[in-house]
Each structure stands twice: as structure tokens, then as C-alpha cells.
Amino acid sequence: MKPVYLVSDTILSPLGFSSEENIKKVRDNVSGIQLIDDKKLHKEPFYGAKIEASLLEKESENKKLTSYSKLEQMMILSIQQLLDATTSLNINEVGIVISTTKGNIDSLEIELHSEKAYLSNLSNTIKTHFGLKNLPVIISNACISGGLAVAVAKRMIQSEMYKDVLVIGGDLLSEFTLSGFFSFQAVSNAPCKPFSKFRTGVSLGEAVAALWLSDRDEINKTKIQITGEASANDANHISGPSRTGEGLYISITKALKEAKITSESIDYISAHGTATPFNDEMEAIAFNRASLQKVPMNSLKGYYGHTLGASALIETIVARHSLLNNELFASKGFDELGVSQEVNVLTENKKTTLHRILNTASGFGGCNVALILEKVNS
Amino acid sequence: MAELVEELKVKIIDQLSLEDIEVSDIGNDDPLFGDGLALDSIDALELIVLLEKEYGIKLTDPKQGKEIFQSVQIMADYITEHRTK
Amino acid sequence: MEKVYHIAQHCAIKNQAVYKNGICIYEDEESETIKDFAKGVYKNLELKYPKFYKMDELCKLSFLASEVLLKNNEIEIDEETALVLANKASSLDTDRKHQKSITDKENYFPSPAVFVYTLPNIALGEISIKNKLKSENAFFISESFDADFILKYAKMLIDSEKATQVICGWADLDTDKYDVFLMQLTSENGKKLTTQEITNIYNNDYGRVSRRA
Numbered sequence: 001m002k003p004v005y006l007v008s009d010t011i012l013s014p015l016g017f018s019s020e021e022n023i024k025k026v027r028d029n030v031s032g033i034q035l036i037d038d039k040k041l042h043k044e045p046f047y048g049a050k051i052e053a054s055l056l057e058k059e060s061e062n063k064k065l066t067s068y069s070k071l072e073q074m075m076i077l078s079i080q081q082l083l084d085a086t087t088s089l090n091i092n093e094v095g096i097v098i099s100t101t102k103g104n105i106d107s108l109e110i111e112l113h114s115e116k117a118y119l120s121n122l123s124n125t126i127k128t129h130f131g132l133k134n135l136p137v138i139i140s141n142a143c144i145s146g147g148l149a150v151a152v153a154k155r156m157i158q159s160e161m162y163k164d165v166l167v168i169g170g171d172l173l174s175e176f177t178l179s180g181f182f183s184f185q186a187v188s189n190a191p192c193k194p195f196s197k198f199r200t201g202v203s204l205g206e207a208v209a210a211l212w213l214s215d216r217d218e219i220n221k222t223k224i225q226i227t228g229e230a231s232a233n234d235a236n237h238i239s240g241p242s243r244t245g246e247g248l249y250i251s252i253t254k255a256l257k258e259a260k261i262t263s264e265s266i267d268y269i270s271a272h273g274t275a276t277p278f279n280d281e282m283e284a285i286a287f288n289r290a291s292l293q294k295v296p297m298n299s300l301k302g303y304y305g306h307t308l309g310a311s312a313l314i315e316t317i318v319a320r321h322s323l324l325n326n327e328l329f330a331s332k333g334f335d336e337l338g339v340s341q342e343v344n345v346l347t348e349n350k351k352t353t354l355h356r357i358l359n360t361a362s363g364f365g366g367c368n369v370a371l372i373l374e375k376v377n378s
Numbered sequence: 379m380a381e382l383v384e385e386l387k388v389k390i391i392d393q394l395s396l397e398d399i400e401v402s403d404i405g406n407d408d409p410l411f412g413d414g415l416a417l418d419s420i421d422a423l424e425l426i427v428l429l430e431k432e433y434g435i436k437l438t439d440p441k442q443g444k445e446i447f448q449s450v451q452i453m454a455d456y457i458t459e460h461r462t463k
Numbered sequence: 464m465e466k467v468y469h470i471a472q473h474c475a476i477k478n479q480a481v482y483k484n485g486i487c488i489y490e491d492e493e494s495e496t497i498k499d500f501a502k503g504v505y506k507n508l509e510l511k512y513p514k515f516y517k518m519d520e521l522c523k524l525s526f527l528a529s530e531v532l533l534k535n536n537e538i539e540i541d542e543e544t545a546l547v548l549a550n551k552a553s554s555l556d557t558d559r560k561h562q563k564s565i566t567d568k569e570n571y572f573p574s575p576a577v578f579v580y581t582l583p584n585i586a587l588g589e590i591s592i593k594n595k596l597k598s599e600n601a602f603f604i605s606e607s608f609d610a611d612f613i614l615k616y617a618k619m620l621i622d623s624e625k626a627t628q629v630i631c632g633w634a635d636l637d638t639d640k641y642d643v644f645l646m647q648l649t650s651e652n653g654k655k656l657t658t659q660e661i662t663n664i665y666n667n668d669y670g671r672v673s674r675r676a
Contacts, residue, residue: 001623043568101582103553108562113638119553119604137612138604140553141584148601152616159619176558179565180578184423185440230625233546233591233600239579240419250597254625364579365588367600394576397502397516420517423575431572 004154006224006373007164007214009317010081012074013207013304014049017059018081022314023321026329027349031303033191033203042178047191049205049305050173069104069116071208072125075168078210079130082166088219089212095162096136098123099149099169100309103140105176126168136168140309143272143363144231145169146209147312147371151229153213163215169313170208177308178204184239186276192306194273194299194331195280195345197338202274205305209313211320223376224320227356228259234366241278241362245286248362251370252290259372261356263291266372268328270315270359273299274306275333279362284339292358293342296350302332312361316371319357323375326354382454390450393428394421406451414449422447434462468618468656471628473646473664474532476504476524483531485667497641501527508534512593519557519580520641521550522589525634528645529590532630538649545599545626546587547617548645550635553583553604586634599625608633608644610661621650633665 010018014032015025025032032049041048056073060066063080065073075098083089100119107116115121123136139149146169153165171177181187181202192203217223232254234247242248256262269292271283287293300315307314322328328350337345359371387401390410394417408414411422422443429435429446435457437443446456475482479500480490489507494500501523505515508530518526525548533540557580564573579585584602591600599620605612617629632645644665648656 043571102558105558108558109566112559112562117555117558118551120551120606123604124606135606139601140582140604141587141600141602142582152601155616155619155623158623159615161615175565176562176581179571179573180561180575180581183427183573183575183578185426231599231601232597233588235591235595235597237418237592238420238585238588239575247597363584364582365584365600366591367584367588395516396513398513416513420576420579427572427574 004157007212009211011209047203074208095165097149097167098136098138099145106174144361144367144369145309147361147369165213167211169310171308173206192275193333194275197336199275203305205307207307207310227374228255228372230254231369241282245282247368248286249289251368255370266358267354268357269297270319271299272361284341284343288341298331298346407449466650471538471647471649474528476643521636522586524643525586528643543627545620545629547631549603552637611658
């Protein structure tokens with residue numbers, strides 16, 4: 001199988017409108033989660049991570065994107081950023097994979113049969129805006145969408161469908177999703193606290209991220225390669241995480257096998273860590289089954305909230321920068337360990353040489369995904 | 379009380395889509411979870427919504443559900459004491 | 464050596480009828496709702512699976528198609544059989560139901576049992592649970608059934624040993640319209656499979672195939 005590299009990326013989130021701004025905020029341990037009092041989103045104030053509307057408006061006005069929906073504006077901006085940063089990318093020859101759980105779901109508020117609510121409308125908009133030959137592929141696979149999209153992109157390159165694939169992941173903080181998580185009694189009454197004894201649930205967030213994958217090895221000097229990936233279903237329950245961490249454990253084992261390494265070679269885990277009681281417990285069990293309990297680990301949900309279709313993609317991107325900069329970030333919101341099994345949660349930032357990273361995600365429907373990134377110096 | 383118990387059974391069957399189950403299949407003291415009706419975690423959340431929607435009872439702590447949803451009889455007792463509509 | 468692929472079985476549910484390998488095995492012109500039609504198919508298959516009634520209509524139809532597909536099948540599935548589905552309307556049918564429950568603020572009761580189905584891949588979860596498939600799952604969205612992409616993706620899974628075989632296809636539901644087509648794709652004996660063949664099977668006007676009495 002030919003090597004596939006993560007070449008460049010961007011994140012548009014409450015923490016900033018570029019990867020650099022985002023990494024700087026995470027390094028400074030700044031969270032995008034705040035108390036939001038907006039009756040259009042929820043009847044009572046809640047903790048979430050929302051993009052400052054005026055910032056996006058300004059960007060969109062500059063780029064003449066105001067006729068598009070908020071999510072479309074963000075997706076177009078993210079692709080444009082990647083294109084602006086390189087001359088070697090021909091948008092007409094790349095494959096595009098869009099990862100989203102709910103797309104323009106906010107359009108249902110206005111019209112129950114809105115055309116905008118169809119996810120394929122989103123791929124058509126992107127196609128038309130950039131004058132693409134091919135329609136982007138859309139993946140909608142609950143909370144693992146962003147990570148699965150990276151795996152799918154790698155597979156598309158390895159099977160020679162494309163030399164370059166852009167993965168765009170995004171979801172909005174909407175009344176739709178919030179009301180659902182509230183009905184699940186799964187929203188935290190404070191900024192979320194992954195793996196903490198005092199965790200009470202998720203904080204939801206919104207973001208768009210974009211990542212360029214390629215089989216071309218001449219682009220960067222320090223190369224970040226995706227050496228293993230796998231997805232597996234728990235085959236247990238549609239909303240409750242498996243009590244044995246089965247699907248996640250299988251995903252990790254298969255990803256390690258593909259990368260031809262064992263768990264001892266992993267230097268850091270970017271976990272899913274939604275901060276619901278059952279999810280974090282399940283992850284701790286799976287990591288122990290895979291003998292990964294001593295590996296430094298964090299969840300970025302304390303910085304971004306749960307950004308659904310963007311979340312695992314953001315985590316892959318931050319992991320790429322961790323590898324490039326040899327630095328790890330404190331797991332925001334963590335204090336006292338609150339899972340039944342040992343895990344090594346990062347309580348402060350750390351400078352350390354990194355070679356290989358494991359990134360995982362799990363979601364409704366019993367789905368799980370594991371990705372392994374490796375640094376190759378030339 | 380007997381009326382409320384019967385009414386609850388109908389509502390539970392309807393709300394939880396227990397299509398193959400009849401009112402007469404549910405004993406007043408049968409456990410709802412575990413061996414009894416084999417309800418799951420989503421059903422428990424759905425029962426919380428049922429309490430609020432039909433009887434104006436808002437559970438602030440999902441753990442309370444465990445106590446209240448032991449059987450239809452216990453649910454009926456709780457509703458009688460706490461209902462606001 | 465290049466592997467050969469073949470469709471071991473296929474199943475379609477459309478126009479109030481169920482077809483296995485092109486032959487109509489059930490039809491129902493009476494039912495007025497998808498819910499009633501699906502219940503009829505469930506009873507006809509003599510299934511004992513109370514969870515079925517809790518599913519939304521997209522999951523019910525996908526689940527039923529998988530049951531028909533895998534009943535008395537020649538090539539048995541295993542834990543490594545991947546599931547790959549696609550559709551146009553995602554979970555919009557249930558999304559609209561959830562939206563209705565939150566639009567009126569005086570009568571605001573979002574239901575967890577509805578919300579959990581506002582993701583299309585729950586259908587994959589339901590099939591995985593029933594058949595104990597701890598395998599690769601993916602749900603794609605496209606304008607129409609893209610046989611070329613689905614076949615390429617399924618082949619990738621088999622070629623890279625991420626799956627032994629793949630159950631894949633199309634499962635779309637939008638208000639009162641639905642179209643479900645599943646196939647069991649294997650790499651065992653059989654002729655080489657092309658996109659055109661899959662498209663032909665999918666487009667086959669099953670109404671013209673002689674119906675079993």
C-alpha cells in the first residue's frame with residue numbers, strides 16, 4: 001500500500017480561523033466553551049462553544065460569501081484557505097470528502113421540507129462554488145464522521161481514485177442537536193470535564209475543519225503519514241456505549257496491525273472523551289484492553305466542546321501539529337480521575353519527542369474509529 | 379389508583395412502542411427493567427419525558443428514575459403524590 | 464492476482480413489495496403507511512425481535528431488507544462482514560419529526576427515542592446488533608444510487624482485508640417514498656462484477672419479473 005500523508009490543514013472554530021490560531025489557544029489552555037444565553041438555541045442558558053457571528057460575517061463579506069448558509073460559508077472558507085496556502089493543489093483534480101452529521105439542519109426551523117436540509121445540497125453548493133468536475137462524497141456516520149472521513153480519504157488515495165483528497169468536516173451548534181442531547185440528559189451543567197470524577201455530560205460546540213491528504217511525499221520536509229486506520233461496530237446498543245469497549249478495542253487493534261506496530265510504540269492518545277459518564281468509562285476499558293493505559297492521553301472536548309462531524313477531524317489536525325511541534329496539551333477540564341480503570345490523562349502541557357499518535361472516536365449507532373499517525377523525518 | 383395504573387400501562391405501551399405487549403401482560407408489580415419488560419436506557423429517558431409531558435413531573439436527576447421506574451405500581455404511587463397536572 | 468467479486472444475493476424493497484434476487488416474495492397493496500407495510504413484512508418473515516417496533520421507518524426497511532437478504536443464504540456472513548449504505552435523504556424523515564417536537568415552545572417535548580434515530584448510520588447499528596457484526600460500517604450520502612462508488616469502496620474493503628465480504632447498497636426514505644436495495648458482495652467464486660451489472664440489477668423493473676403466486 002502506498003504511503004498517504006497529511007499535508008496541510010485549517011480549523012475554523014471559536015478558538016480562531018486558522019490552525020495556527022487554534023493551536024496557540026489550545027497551547028494557552030484557552031477554552032471556547034462559555035455560558036450561552038440564547039433563547040433561539042435553548043430556553044435556558046447552557047454551556048457550549050459558539051463561533052462569534054460578527055467574525056464570520058466579516059470574513060464572509062470580504063470573500064463575498066454572504067448568500068450562503070453559515071455552514072456553507074465556513075466550509076468554503078476552509079477550502080479556500082487550503083488552496084490559498086499552496087500552488088501545487090489543483091482543486092479540479094482532487095477528491096473531496098465532506099463529513100457532517102446534520103449539515104444545514106437549522107433550515108428545518110424555517111421550512112420543514114427545506115431543500116437546504118438535504119446533505120447532498122451541501123455537496124452541490126461546494127461543487128458549484130469551486131466549479132468542480134466531481135461531486136464531493138458525503139459521509140454521515142454520527143460522532144465518528146470526521147475520523148472515518150480521514151480513513152475513507154486514505155483508502156481512496158491508496159486505491160488510486162485520487163492522488164489528493166480534501167476532507168472537510170463541520171457541524172453547527174443548533175437547537176435541533178441541543179434539544180436532543182438535553183432529552184438524553186447528556187448535557188453538562190458546567191464546561192465539560194472529560195474523564196473527571198465530576199463529569200456530568202457533554203458541552204456541544206461548532207466548527208469546520210479541513211485537511212489535505214496526499215500520496216505525494218515531496219511537499220513537506222517533516223512528513224506526517226497515516227499508517228493505520230480501522231473502524232468497528234460494537235454490535236451492542238444504538239446509543240449506549242459498549243460496557244466492554246468492544247468496537248473501540250477492535251478498531252485500535254486493527255489500526256495497530258495495519259501500522260505494523262504494537263501499543264508500546266504509541267506516544268500519545270487523542271481520545272474521544274465526550275465527558276458523558278458511560279462514554280469515558282467505555283474508553284478507559286478499551287484502552288486498558290489494548291494495554292494503552294500508561295500512554296499520555298487527552299480529550300480536546302474541553303477546548304472545543306463536541307463538534308460532532310468536525311470533532312475527530314479537528315483532533316487529527318491538532319495531533320498532526322503535536323507531532324510536528326513535539327508538544328502535548330493538557331486535557332482541559334480534568335481534575336480527579338473518574339473512570340474505573342487507569343488512564344494517563346495529561347494535566348499540563350508537555351514538550352516531548354513524539355513519533356506515533358493514536359486518535360480515536362466513538363458514536364451513536366455503536367460505531368468506533370481509530371487512526372494512527374506517524375512522523376517520518378527525511 | 380387502579381385507573382391510573384391502567385392508564386399508565388396504556389401510555390407506556392404506546393410511548394415505548396411495545397407493540398406485541400397487551401395491557402394484561404403487564405403486572406402491577408412486574409419489574410419494568412431487567413427481566414420484566416426488558417426496557418433499556420432509551421426507554422428510561424422516554425419515561426422521564428412521559429412523566430413531564432403527561433403529569434407535569436420534572437425529574438432533575440436521571441438517577442431518580444431508577445427508584446421510580448421499578449414497576450407500574452411504584453410509578454403510579456409517585457405520580458399520585460407529585461403530579462401537577 | 465486480481466480478485467473476482469460477485470453478488471451472492473440481493474434484495475429490494477419498493478412499491479409496497481419485497482424482492483429477493485429479482486423475485487417478488489411479498490407484496491401488500493392494502494397498507495396505507497410505511498409503518499403498517501413494514502409491520503406486514505415483519506410478520507410475514509415470522510421474526511421475533513421486539514426492538515423492531517422501536518426503530519424509525521428508515522431502520523425498519525433497512526433491517527427488513529437485511530433479514531430477507533441473509534435468510535437461507537448460501538454464503539454465510541461472519542463478524543468481518545462490512546456494512547456500507549448510502550441514501551439521499553439521510554435521516555430527514557425522523558429529523559422532521561424531532562423538529563416538530565421542539566418548534567412549539569408551549570408544547571416542547573423532544574423525545575430521546577426519536578432523537579436517537581436522527582442519524583442515518585443507526586440503520587447500520589441495528590443490522591450490526593441483530594447479526595453481531597463487529598465490522599467496518601460507513602454511511603454515505605449522495606444524490607442517487609452511485610453503483611460505481613459503492614462498488615469501488617466495497618472492493619477497497621475486501622482488497623485491504625478490512626472485510627471478508629460487504630453488505631452494501633441504497634436505503635432511502637423521504638416522507639412517503641422509499642427505495643431500498645441491498646446486496647451481499649463476496650470475493651469468492653463467480654464472475655467479475657462491473658458497475659454496469661449492479662446498475663442493471665438496481666434499475667431492474669421488478670414489476671415485470673414474474674411474481675410468485
